[in-house]
Amino acid sequence: MDVLPPPAGHDAAHRDDVVNRADLARRADAYAAAPLLNCLLREVAQPLPGTAGRPVYRLPGTGRNLRVRGGRRPAEPEVRTPDGWHRVDHTELVRLVAEELRRHTGLPNPHLPVEMTDSRDTVAALLAARASATPPEDPYLRSEQALITGHPHHPAPKARGGGPAAAWLPYAPEAHARFPLTLLGLRADTVVEEGDTSALDALGEAPPGYRLLPAHPWQLALLGDALAPAFADGRLLRLGESAFPAWPTAAIRTVYAPERDLFLKFSLDVRITNDVRRLWRHDLLRLRRTDTAAGAALTAYDGPAAWLGDHGYRTAAFAFEELAVLLRDGLRGALLPGATPLLAAALAEGFAGNPLDAVADPALWWAAYLAQVVPPALTAFDRHGVVLEAHLQNTLVAVDAHGTPVQALFRDAEGVKLLPEVSREAGWERLVYCLVVNHLTEIAAALAERRPGFDPWPAVRRELTRHGVPEATALLTAATLPGKTNLLLRWTGADGADARYLPLPNPLAGRAGT
Numbered sequence: 001m002d003v004l005p006p007p008a009g010h011d012a013a014h015r016d017d018v019v020n021r022a023d024l025a026r027r028a029d030a031y032a033a034a035p036l037l038n039c040l041l042r043e044v045a046q047p048l049p050g051t052a053g054r055p056v057y058r059l060p061g062t063g064r065n066l067r068v069r070g071g072r073r074p075a076e077p078e079v080r081t082p083d084g085w086h087r088v089d090h091t092e093l094v095r096l097v098a099e100e101l102r103r104h105t106g107l108p109n110p111h112l113p114v115e116m117t118d119s120r121d122t123v124a125a126l127l128a129a130r131a132s133a134t135p136p137e138d139p140y141l142r143s144e145q146a147l148i149t150g151h152p153h154h155p156a157p158k159a160r161g162g163g164p165a166a167a168w169l170p171y172a173p174e175a176h177a178r179f180p181l182t183l184l185g186l187r188a189d190t191v192v193e194e195g196d197t198s199a200l201d202a203l204g205e206a207p208p209g210y211r212l213l214p215a216h217p218w219q220l221a222l223l224g225d226a227l228a229p230a231f232a233d234g235r236l237l238r239l240g241e242s243a244f245p246a247w248p249t250a251a252i253r254t255v256y257a258p259e260r261d262l263f264l265k266f267s268l269d270v271r272i273t274n275d276v277r278r279l280w281r282h283d284l285l286r287l288r289r290t291d292t293a294a295g296a297a298l299t300a301y302d303g304p305a306a307w308l309g310d311h312g313y314r315t316a317a318f319a320f321e322e323l324a325v326l327l328r329d330g331l332r333g334a335l336l337p338g339a340t341p342l343l344a345a346a347l348a349e350g351f352a353g354n355p356l357d358a359v360a361d362p363a364l365w366w367a368a369y370l371a372q373v374v375p376p377a378l379t380a381f382d383r384h385g386v387v388l389e390a391h392l393q394n395t396l397v398a399v400d401a402h403g404t405p406v407q408a409l410f411r412d413a414e415g416v417k418l419l420p421e422v423s424r425e426a427g428w429e430r431l432v433y434c435l436v437v438n439h440l441t442e443i444a445a446a447l448a449e450r451r452p453g454f455d456p457w458p459a460v461r462r463e464l465t466r467h468g469v470p471e472a473t474a475l476l477t478a479a480t481l482p483g484k485t486n487l488l489l490r491w492t493g494a495d496g497a498d499a500r501y502l503p504l505p506n507p508l509a510g511r512a513g514t
Contacts, residue, residue, distance in 0.1 A: 024127055029090040031127075031149055032120035034073040038153045039487035040066075040097055041074065043502060044104055061103030064096070072152070072445040090120050097155070101491045109491050112155065115271070119156035123148060125165040126158070129175035136176065136247065138258070139353045140331070140396075143346035144249040145173040151393075152348070152442060154273050154486045161270035168270075171218045173248040181246050181255070181264070182217050185210035185237035186316055186323075195288060195312025199262055199327055203242055210237060213314060214325055216253065216266040223269070223322055230318060250343055250393050253277050254328070261330030263308070267321055274486060279324040283414050284313050287326070291413040297384035298376060298410065305376035306334035308396075308411040328411065336407050340399055344373075345392035348442040355403030362451045363459065365404060369443065370463040372397065372408040377435050382469045387427040389415030391438040428471045433482045433501065436460075436475075441507070457507045464508070481506045 041047075045057035045066060056067045065080040077093055078085040088096060098113045126148060136142050150157035160168045171177050183204045191211050206212040220227070230236040246255035246264070252272060254265040267278040291310045298307040308329045315324035331341055347356055359365045373395065380386040388394075388410050398407040419427050444456035464472040475481075480503030489500055 024124060027127055028120055028124035030075055031123045032090050032116075032158070033077060033093055034075060034149060035152050035157050036093065036097065036116060036155050036487075037068055037074040037077060038072075039155050040100070041068070042153060042483055042504070043485050043487050044100060059096075059100045059104075061100045062096075064100075066096075072442070072449070073149070091117070097487075101487070105488070105492060107492060109493070112490050114162065115156040115159040115490075118162050119159040122158040122160050122165070125169060126172060126174045129169055129172070133176040135352065136178075140341050140343075141247050141256070141258075142351055142353060143343040144247070144256070145176055146343070146346040146349050146351035147250050147393075148174055149349055151273055151486070153438075153484070155490060157273055159271065161272075163270075167221065168218060171216070171248055171252075173250060173252060178245040178247045179217060180241035180244070181214040181257075182220055183239040183242055184213040184215050184323075185239050186213040186314075187235045190235050190317045191314065192317050192320060193312065193314040194284075195291075195327070197312040197314045197327060199260070200314055200325070203260070204239060206239065207237070211314070212239070213316070213323065214242065214264060215323065216255070216268065219253075219266050219268055219322075226322070227319065230316070235316070235318065250345060256330075261332045263328035263330060265310070265326040265328060267324050269322075274490065278321050279313070279315075279326060281320055284315075284320075284324060284326070287313065287413055290416040290418060293384065293386050293418055294380070294388065294410070294413060294416050297380035297386040300384070301376045301379050303372075303376060304336055304407040305372065306407065306409045308334060308409055310411075310413040331409075334409055335398060338400065339406050341396040341407075341409060342399060343393070344395040344397050344439060344443065347397065348392060348446045350446075355399050356446055356450060358403055359447070359450065362447055362454045362456075366444070366447060366456055366459050367463075369397065369405040370440075370459055372405045373439070374435070374460075374463045375467060376408060376410070377431065378464075378467050378469050378472060381427065381431055382467075385419030385427075387417035387419070387422070387431050389417075389434050390431070391434040392442060394434075395439065429482050429501065432475065433484055436508075437481050437483055437504065461508055475506075476508050478506050479509060480504055481508075 041057060045059055048056045048058055054067055055070050056065055058065055067078045067085055068074040069076045076087065078087050079096065094113050094116045102108055136145065169175055170179060185206045188209055188211055200212050200214065203214055204212050227236060244257055244259045246257050248255050253268045254263055256263050270277055287310055295307045295309050298305050310326055310328050313324055313326045335341060347354060377388050377390045380388055389412055390410060394410060394412045394415060396409040397405050398409065400406050417427055417430060440460060448454050448456055461476055464475060482501035483504040485500045485502050494500065
């Protein structure tokens with residue numbers, strides 16, 4: 001049999017394909033390794049002296065030494081062997097971390113290593129999809145869809161429940177997805193709702209005796225046949241799709257419909273970071289209380305800060321959590337004229353149009369940022385007993401035409417804590433973690449990376465000093481800050497909402513410039 005020669009350029013194309021796949025794998029490893037290493041170095045590893053430049057850590061459980069390229073995104077992990085330093089890829093890193101945690105805690109956990117691998121594979125799928133996807137023109141939407149790394153201190157920030165990429169990729173913000181919502185008709189006698197849900201009725205038209213209920217397509221796919229009886233007996237009807245696209249935000253299950261200026265938050269039975277992302281009954285039942293308190297606190301604040309209110313929910317009595325949809329205020333009514341909102345997490349991660357890339361004077365920009373973000377959070381806590389979950393993903397920072405921060409917008413009543421439902425001490429610890437450790441530390445590091453030699457912490461001290469909050473003053477001399485232990489929390493199987501903290505060195509202590 002004659003064998004036809006390969007077409008011209010076949011070998012070169014094959015080599016390019018191999019190179020591209022190898023590069024994608026390398027990039028996926030790097031993206032996935034950075035937050036896992038951050039967790040390991042923060043929560044378990046012990047730094048060894050005299051190893052500046054490429055720091056070395058001892059892993060106490062296994063007794064092994066680990067070396068990394070330092071920085072806020074550690075990279076190039078190596079372990080010490082009898083033959084010298086050996087570079088480890090992500091697969092080897094997962095095995096190393098699992099063995100270390102098994103010995104360190106005395107507990108097995110066969111599930112978390114699978115999530116770590118799933119997170120890395122998700123990143124690979126996202127990188128491949130982004131290569132041919134068109135990012136949104138709107139800088140706000142671009143910022144919401146920028147988070148390839150995601151939570152910088154979580155062992156598996158991009159895990160998607162282990163399902164095939166084809167199941168979730170059409171709905172992934174990081175792949176620049178946008179999609180119509182599925183519209184359901186919910187029989188009126190089975191409707192459960194609270195607050196102002198009138199915006200839902202304007203999304204389509206329900207037949208007499210029914211109310212409109214939008215659903216996330218992935219949400220329905222995850223439910224499988226569980227709703228089949230409700231469709232069969234007429235409690236639910238399929239009414240088609242919305243006439244407008246919805247854009248998934250960084251929260252994945254929360255979408256934004258720019259045409260309607262409306263955010264909608266859905267249930268997803270998928271574990272993402274520490275929790276299964278369902279709209280839990282107990283959170284929905286306290287929604288009005290927390291949302292009203294947060295809204296009142298920011299309305300009373302003498303400044304441009306705003307609260308994006310979670311002003312109502314609608315669901316089915318027979319599938320209360322599964323079909324719940326929560327309505328959140330849009331941007332237009334809250335935003336200063338001419339300002340552009342951007343997700344704070346995206347400033348740290350990076351995206352096209354990031355104002356950090358064009359900062360002329362880092363000291364002025366940083367002072368403006370702190371002036372918008374810090375005072376409203378402190379005031380809500382001290383004067384109103386409201387603990388905002390002011391971390392990177394729940395804070396939008398609006399900038400003017402020059403990229404200068406002019407407003408902060410906070411969101412997500414589900415994460416808000418109220419005094420005295422939690423003690424003042426516990427509330428303050430949570431606020432410090434969310435605002436300082438999770439939020440300001442990341443933005444400060446991203447800014448300092450771009451401007452070597454710039455010290456961001458004296459300005460933070462000055463901002464904390466201005467407001468007369470006793471805890472804030474004490475924070476300036478505290479030796480440590482609370483760092484959340486996401487790796488140990490997940491390994492030991494603690495409840496995702498059960499935050500546990502360990503002491504971290506306080507960069508505010510001993511700084512000049514007050």
